Amino acid sequence: MSTQPARQNDTLLLVAEWMTLLLMLLVGIAMIALAIAGIVLFLDRTNQFAEPAAQAAMSVAGFAALVVLGMAGGLVLLMLGIRFLQTMLEIIRSVGKGDPFVSANAARLRAMAWLLLAIQLGGLALGIYGQWLGKFSDSIHIKSDFSMSGLVGVLALFVLARVFAHGTAMRRDLEGTV
């Protein structure tokens, strides 16, 4: 059985691909900015954290390490975000090739669901951590989003992964049908 022809002129797919690439670029820039900010803050820790460290009854280095730890957590979440977008890009490209009902896409959707769940839970943990750190200084703002729509997205991705796995099995059956 032949697969459908590639859809190189499909506007939706083109927009989705470019949007995903743009988002990956933005997340990448955010990662670099966060890493640089973390390094600068840690190097300038005496000026930056003397006051909040005293308020938290900690050494400056200890408090700075806590802040950098929060930023590292943010970096990890952004890395998960990049991986999520990269997986989405692979799915978009497989649709463009005209052959989306493959077991690889079911696995990709499942991976995206786990990634989104990790981002949601990690974001919640980071938000709580940031709130705790923010008690010691007004200038510390570690915020992270946690939304019901994100959780619904996780569920939708898990269900879609099942749909794709089922669709792939059905297509395999159809392939040998004359």
Next chain:
Amino acid sequence: MPVIVRLDDLLHDRRLTLSELADRVRITLANLSILKTGKARAIRFSTLEAICRELDCTPGDLLDYRDDGDPGAD
């Protein structure tokens, strides 16, 4: 697979080639070839009907069953 397709014998009896049958039943030569060589996993009723109509036979003439003693074989 224990289901045996006797398309080759039927074509031979009726002095027809596979491509001539493909034209008559409007099924691609590639798909008919899959059926003839026993590589098909399933056959549509519409395909069966078209072949039986053109070869003037019944599904029982086209398909046979021989137990090969392997229930899991594909």
